[in-house]
Amino acid sequence: xxxxxxxxxxxxxxxxxxxxxxxxxxxxxxxxxxxxxxxxxxxxxxxxxxxxxxxxxxxxxxxxxxxxxxxxxxxxxxxxxxxxxxxxxxxxxxxxxxxxxxxxxxxxxxxxxxxxxxxxxxxxxxxxxxxxxxxxxxxxxxxxxxxxxxxxxxxxxxxxxxxxxxxxxxxxxxxxxxxxxxxxxxxxxxxxxxxxxxxxxxxxxxxxxxxxxxxxxxxxxxxxxxxxxxxxxxxxxxxxxxxxxxxxxxxxxxxxxxxxxxxxxxxxxxxxxxxxxxxxxxxxxxxxxxxxxxx
Amino acid sequence: xxxxxxxxxxxxxxxxxxxxxxxxxxxxxxxxxxxxxxxxxxxxxxxxxxxxxxxxxxxxxxxxxxxxxxxxxxxxxxxxxxxxxxxxxxxxxxxxxxxxxxxxxxxxxxxxxxxxxxxxxxxxxxxxxxxxxxxxxxxxxxxxxxxxxxxxxxxxxxxxxxxxxxxxxxxxxxxxxxxxxxxxxxxxxxxxxxxxxxxxxxxxxxxxxxxxxxxxxxxxxxxxxxxxxxxxxxxxxxxxxxxxxxxxxxxxxxxxxxxxxxxxxxxxxxxxxxxxxxxxxxxxxxxxxxxxxxxxxxxxxxxxxxxxxxxxxxxxxxxxxxxxxxxxxxxxxxxxxxxxxxxxxxxxxxxxxxxxxxxxxxxxxxxxxxxxxxxxxxxxxxxxxxxxxxxxxxxxxxxxxxxxxxxxxxxxxxxxxxxxxxxxxxxxxxxxxxxxxxxxxxxxxxxxxxxxxxxxx
Numbered sequence: 140x141x142x143x144x145x146x147x148x149x150x151x152x153x154x155x156x157x158x159x160x161x162x163x164x165x166x167x168x169x170x171x172x173x174x175x176x177x178x179x180x181x182x183x184x185x186x187x188x189x190x191x192x193x194x195x196x197x198x199x200x201x202x203x204x205x206x207x208x209x210x211x212x213x214x215x216x217x218x219x220x221x222x223x224x225x226x227x228x229x230x231x232x233x234x235x236x237x238x239x240x241x242x243x244x245x246x247x248x249x250x251x252x253x254x255x256x257x258x259x260x261x262x263x264x265x266x267x268x269x270x271x272x273x274x275x276x277x278x279x280x281x282x283x284x285x286x287x288x289x290x291x292x293x294x295x296x297x298x299x300x301x302x303x304x305x306x307x308x309x310x311x312x313x314x315x316x317x318x319x320x321x322x323x324x325x326x327x328x329x330x331x332x333x334x335x336x337x338x339x340x341x342x343x344x345x346x347x348x349x350x351x352x353x354x355x356x357x358x359x360x361x362x363x364x365x366x367x368x369x370x371x372x373x374x375x376x377x378x379x380x381x382x383x384x385x386x387x388x389x390x391x392x393x394x395x396x397x398x399x400x401x402x403x404x405x406x407x408x409x410x411x412x413x414x415x416x417x418x419x420x421x422x423x424x425x426x427x428x429x430x431x432x433x434x
Numbered sequence: 435x436x437x438x439x440x441x442x443x444x445x446x447x448x449x450x451x452x453x454x455x456x457x458x459x460x461x462x463x464x465x466x467x468x469x470x471x472x473x474x475x476x477x478x479x480x481x482x483x484x485x486x487x488x489x490x491x492x493x494x495x496x497x498x499x500x501x502x503x504x505x506x507x508x509x510x511x512x513x514x515x516x517x518x519x520x521x522x523x524x525x526x527x528x529x530x531x532x533x534x535x536x537x538x539x540x541x542x543x544x545x546x547x548x549x550x551x552x553x554x555x556x557x558x559x560x561x562x563x564x565x566x567x568x569x570x571x572x573x574x575x576x577x578x579x580x581x582x583x584x585x586x587x588x589x590x591x592x593x594x595x596x597x598x599x600x601x602x603x604x605x606x607x608x609x610x611x612x613x614x615x616x617x618x619x620x621x622x623x624x625x626x627x628x629x630x631x632x633x634x635x636x637x638x639x640x641x642x643x644x645x646x647x648x649x650x651x652x653x654x655x656x657x658x659x660x661x662x663x664x665x666x667x668x669x670x671x672x673x674x675x676x677x678x679x680x681x682x683x684x685x686x687x688x689x690x691x692x693x694x695x696x697x698x699x700x701x702x703x704x705x706x707x708x709x710x711x712x713x714x715x716x717x718x719x720x721x722x723x724x725x726x727x728x729x730x731x732x733x734x735x736x737x738x739x740x741x742x743x744x745x746x747x748x749x750x751x752x753x754x755x756x757x758x759x760x761x762x763x764x765x766x767x768x769x770x771x772x773x774x775x776x777x778x779x780x781x782x783x784x785x786x787x788x789x790x791x792x793x794x795x796x797x798x799x800x801x802x803x804x805x806x807x808x809x810x811x812x813x814x815x816x817x818x819x820x821x822x823x824x825x826x827x828x829x830x831x832x833x834x835x836x837x838x839x840x841x842x843x844x845x846x847x848x849x850x851x852x853x854x855x856x857x858x859x860x861x862x863x864x865x866x867x868x869x870x871x872x873x874x875x876x877x878x879x880x881x882x883x884x885x886x887x888x889x890x891x
């Protein structure tokens with residue numbers, strides 16, 4: 140009995156040695172601010188005041204009656220919808236390409252993953268320059284009208300620009316996860332399928348896709364939660380412009396809290412967003428994995 | 435056994451690196467007492483400016499002026515050499531200035547001295563040290579203190595006088611009028627349009643808007659709440675009547691007057707093909723190169739123009755006329771604002787730090803070296819009685835000229851006439867209007883809607 144107890148202490152000690160630093164950091168950067176934030180949502184704090192007044196659930200009620208919040212939310216839904224589809228499609232196709240045994244596929248894997256390493260802020264500034272100046276100069280020189288003015292000064296084109304750049308950045312990341320899934324597909328199954336006369340397309344559709352359902356679930360979950368919380372790209376590429384037309388929900392929350400100095404209200408919006416995204420993501424994982432279990 | 439030892443060493447090493455990070459950030463925070471004890475000590479005792487710091491004091495200085503880091507660091511170095519024992523940590527301005535200030539206070543590192551917009555100081559006045567009666571305030575021109583005084587108490591001292599208006603490239607204007615261009619010849623909107631037509635006839639774009647929210651929202655739109663409405667009391671009353679829903683902007687002559695001028699200028703906009711690709715550096719280069727004759731901006735643009743103009747080039751400021759009345763003095767006056775002020779925090783800084791902070795504020799508003807640096811880099815008029823330094827910037831000289839001739843008016847008149855987020859919200863509506871995506875009625879309605887959510891001033 141004593142021996143077991145001693146072993147248990149030892150195990151906890153080993154876990155603490157490895158896990159405690161990370162847990163402490165995670166708690167102080169994620170958990171504690173989260174709890175503190177929930178407390179702030181019941182106040183009317185403006186971010187600077189010394190005294191704090193409690194206002195009950197007023198901030199939460201205002202979230203749903205604020206038309207700008209609802210508009211920004213639906214804009215984010217549209218942005219997320221197209222970005223999730225585009226980045227997953229591109230990521231999956233790239234993964235197929237770099238697992239097909241072509242020459243230099245390791246090099247290609249690294250190359251396609253690189254945009255993901257460049258932070259969202261820097262990427263946003265680079266693409267801002269491309270859309271505002273590089274593409275327009277090129278468009279003017281070849282006389283194409285829709286390329287002669289900056290994409291970022293028209294509401295619809297600015298949103299499309301956001302979708303393009305986010306998909307470009309995220310597809311490399313998703314590609315890596317799809318690669319892991321695809322390389323785990325048993326080779327015997329693939330060979331058997333080819334022997335049975337299946338075309339490449341049929342192999343992908345009937346053999347590979349069903350067997351990477353786990354990877355697909357993870358990829359869709361990650362892309363949904365990331366696109367809903369997208370902030371850095373929004374800030375550096377469009378800054379919510381032109382005239383607040385590409386203000387996605389995270390950016391809107393940030394402006395409410397800091398620029399308009401309505402910290403309690405902004406925090407309440409953030410909590411509501413968190414709950415919505417958590418529900419969507421968990422539902423999505425549940426339904427995708429249900430498919431896996433059924434097999 | 436060896437593997438276990440190795441993994442233990444690695445784990446300890448990781449923990450050490452995490453703790454080292456924590457340790458470093460604790461050092462500056464330790465120099466600020468906790469909020470409770472500081473508030474208690476300031477309630478109990480008065481801080482006088484003559485309190486000498488006995489030992490080494492560390493203070494911090496946060497500025498919201500971008501592009502002037504070197505100037506501030508030079509000024510700090512000089513201050514430290516003249517005040518041994520005081521060390522000033524410089525916190526540079528980033529993109530989001532208010533958010534950074536809020537973050538500093540949240541982490542209990544409220545800067546000792548901050549250079550902020552008056553509206554932000556007004557919103558945060560409970561944390562600020564009151565300057566009323568202190569000797570260095572006597573060195574400030576009284577007219578410059580209006581936006582820094584809240585309910586009769588002075589909470590900040592201004593940095594520079596900024597003139598807002600139409601920058602003009604004298605060579606382009608001379609060519610347009612076929613002689614020596616006299617800025618005082620522009621008395622009405624029609625005069626301005628005539629000038630624009632003449633500039634266009636020489637093959638140069640007449641004017642330029644930088645299509646960004648702060649320029650169109652904070653500077654252009656806020657003229658419609660300025661002296662054209664009347665005295666400070668009348669301006670506050672007007673804004674309050676919009677907040678209460680009693681008045682609509684679209685019915686107001688001043689608003690329509692400025693918007694008529696805006697519409698006229700937009701026709702000759704150098705950036706008309708894509709008005710919202712806004713970049714001050716590119717537009718400054720266009721003005722300097724003579725690609726456009728005028729540019730709606732302010733005399734602070736010398737920071738961008740100064741390094742790129744050639745020897746002998748002349749520039750100046752023109753007012754924005756809001757009507758066709760040649761007898762309206764305002765059509766010939768520049769709006770000046772004391773856009774930023776130095777405030778000292780008392781809520782998260784010890785008495786010794788506050789005293790050192792006051793010394794720094796006194797230094798930066800009266801020392802000849804500091805004044806010299808600011809005149810050189812900012813190129814703007816300094817509202818200090820003892821300032822004898824020559825301004826090199828032709829823009830600053832132009833503003834100073836208008837001030838000397840009495841042809842200026844205080845942009846806001848009070849510190850909190852316009853809320854701190856008007857540049858972001860209404861600036862967006864102005865950008866939409868410039869891009870031709872809304873009508874004036876819709877613009878006015880959106881601005882009314884914005885005001886209806888604000889508190890009475």
